[in-house]
Amino acid sequence: MSDQSWLDYIPLLLEGAALTIIVTFISMIGGTSIGIILAIMKISSSKLLQGCANTYGGLVRGLPLLVQILLVYFALPALTGVRMPAVVAGTAAITLFTGAFMAEIIRSGIQSVDRGQMEAGRSIGFGHWQTMRLVIWPQAFWVMLPNMVNQFSITLKDTSLLSVIGVVELTMAGERIYTMNFDTIRVLAMVGVIYLIIYLFAERVAAWLERRVSA
Amino acid sequence: MISAKDVHKSFGSLEVLKGVDLTVSPGEVVCLIGASGSGKTTFLRCFNGLEMADKGEIIIGDTPLLAPATDINKVRQRIGMVFQQFNLFNHLSALDNITLGPIRLRRLSKAQAETEARDLLALVGLADRAEAMPRMLSGGQKQRVAIARALAMKPEAMLFDEPTSALDPEMVREVLDVIRNVARGGMTMVIVTHEMGFAREIADRVAFMHAGTIHEIGPPDQVFGAPRERRTQEFLSKIL
Numbered sequence: 001m002s003d004q005s006w007l008d009y010i011p012l013l014l015e016g017a018a019l020t021i022i023v024t025f026i027s028m029i030g031g032t033s034i035g036i037i038l039a040i041m042k043i044s045s046s047k048l049l050q051g052c053a054n055t056y057g058g059l060v061r062g063l064p065l066l067v068q069i070l071l072v073y074f075a076l077p078a079l080t081g082v083r084m085p086a087v088v089a090g091t092a093a094i095t096l097f098t099g100a101f102m103a104e105i106i107r108s109g110i111q112s113v114d115r116g117q118m119e120a121g122r123s124i125g126f127g128h129w130q131t132m133r134l135v136i137w138p139q140a141f142w143v144m145l146p147n148m149v150n151q152f153s154i155t156l157k158d159t160s161l162l163s164v165i166g167v168v169e170l171t172m173a174g175e176r177i178y179t180m181n182f183d184t185i186r187v188l189a190m191v192g193v194i195y196l197i198i199y200l201f202a203e204r205v206a207a208w209l210e211r212r213v214s215a
Numbered sequence: 216m217i218s219a220k221d222v223h224k225s226f227g228s229l230e231v232l233k234g235v236d237l238t239v240s241p242g243e244v245v246c247l248i249g250a251s252g253s254g255k256t257t258f259l260r261c262f263n264g265l266e267m268a269d270k271g272e273i274i275i276g277d278t279p280l281l282a283p284a285t286d287i288n289k290v291r292q293r294i295g296m297v298f299q300q301f302n303l304f305n306h307l308s309a310l311d312n313i314t315l316g317p318i319r320l321r322r323l324s325k326a327q328a329e330t331e332a333r334d335l336l337a338l339v340g341l342a343d344r345a346e347a348m349p350r351m352l353s354g355g356q357k358q359r360v361a362i363a364r365a366l367a368m369k370p371e372a373m374l375f376d377e378p379t380s381a382l383d384p385e386m387v388r389e390v391l392d393v394i395r396n397v398a399r400g401g402m403t404m405v406i407v408t409h410e411m412g413f414a415r416e417i418a419d420r421v422a423f424m425h426a427g428t429i430h431e432i433g434p435p436d437q438v439f440g441a442p443r444e445r446r447t448q449e450f451l452s453k454i455l
Contacts, residue, residue: 120302120361123263124316124368125292134315138306 006186009177013187016173017194023091023159023169024198028152030095035102042107053103060100066161069093073165090162098155105151109144110136142213149206153199170194216241217294217372217403222261222271224254231257233427234271239372242401246414246435249424250450255407258424259374262405263294276371292320295365295373299380301357303349309336309360310345313367321368328367335363339393355386359393372403379410411455415439423447 041053060068072093077083113136121131163172174191178184218238224231231254239245247255260266261273264280264287273280275290304312313332317323323331336342339359349357358378365373378394379387391413398404398417408414414421415435422432431444442448
């Protein structure tokens with residue numbers, strides 16, 4: 001048992017937490033971008049685009065995320081000769097993974113908006129994409145938001161898998177501490193509390209956004 | 216003037232329009248009546264390309280709607296459309312519903328668009344509801360905002376697709392009053408309606424649609440008072 005104060009763990013844990021937050025945000029932003037493109041492909045009338053988007057979704061959702069992280073980290077350099085730092089490879093893998101789930105969230109959000117909204121926009125003289133931007137997206141966003149927060153919580157926790165390829169995010173930071181001093185339970189409890197705080201903060205931001213709009 | 220010539224439209228194997236002709240003169244009000252499934256809504260929607268006719272010709276002013284070179288968005292700006300389900304933009308206030316088109320498409324300044332929009336809201340009797348969100352409006356109020364939104368584009372003609380069918384009975388009148396006012400202002404209009412009393416009062420001509428064609432057309436007194444076709448007689452005897 002260590003005689004160290006738990007306060008001494010905080011700097012390293014916060015460093016890990018910072019990386020966790022950064023990776024989560026990049027993955028969410030990148031995943032949302034991929035999700036928008038995939039969602040547009042899914043609702044397009046082209047069978048080819050639909051097929052591509054669905055194949056992507058099937059592959060990404062069918063394989064364990066851990067396998068995907070290892071594939072991007074080990075297999076991609078072997079195939080292309082480009083070696084990426086672990087944090088880059090890991091973030092890329094999580095981004096690609098998140099994108100497949102965001103695509104479904106975005107697709108169902110767009111399709112939840114009544115067809116009449118598109119017709120009303122078009123009948124005024126707006127083009128398809130203009131109507132999407134001015135009428136459909138602003139309404140779909142509020143349908144998507146709770147699911148996006150849910151996805152945020154999943155992605156946040158998924159980043160812990162990056163510890164496997166040596167990225168010192170929050171979970172790995174904790175592991176580094178307790179493998180040295182064996183204060184395992186206390187360190188893991190602190191790690192857990194930090195994950196929870198990040199999630200609760202994101203959830204409050206979303207709730208605040210929603211309140212502001214419905215006010 | 217808007218006109219349709221030999222318009223055909225199928226959904227899959229179902230032929231909904233089987234060669235419809237109609238010419239509406241400037242300032243004229245034509246009411247389309249007929250049973251459900253007779254094609255009247257589909258025909259109305261062909262006039263602004265919400266349904267694309269498979270065959271035939273649609274002329275708006277002097278623009279052929281179906282010609283490949285025609286910018287359909289430009290044509291739609293010239294024709295207002297009012298829907299059965301109102302279709303107000305749910306995320307925008309009554310005022311913003313009305314100003315969206317004028318600001319983005321007519322390139323009016325926000326102030327100018329809002330001045331015009333407030334005048335239109337006054338015209339439809341909703342001057343005090345400018346800031347209201349659609350969910351706070353009754354069906355009749357929503358439909359009046361929708362009419363104001365269509366008028367804000369300063370259209371040459373207006374299409375109404377069963378504008379009172381989704382309304383509670385006590386709200387039908389306030390909407391019909393607004394439509395009547397617009398008609399009296401000289402607007403060219405095509406109205407799909409089940410309100411026979413209203414059609415008889417407001418229409419210059421009434422067209423009875425049956426099985427994808429205009430079966431009988433004429434002044435309301437003739438179509439309602441002395442219909443020539445047996446189908447028209449049958450239809451009217453069921454609903455009057």
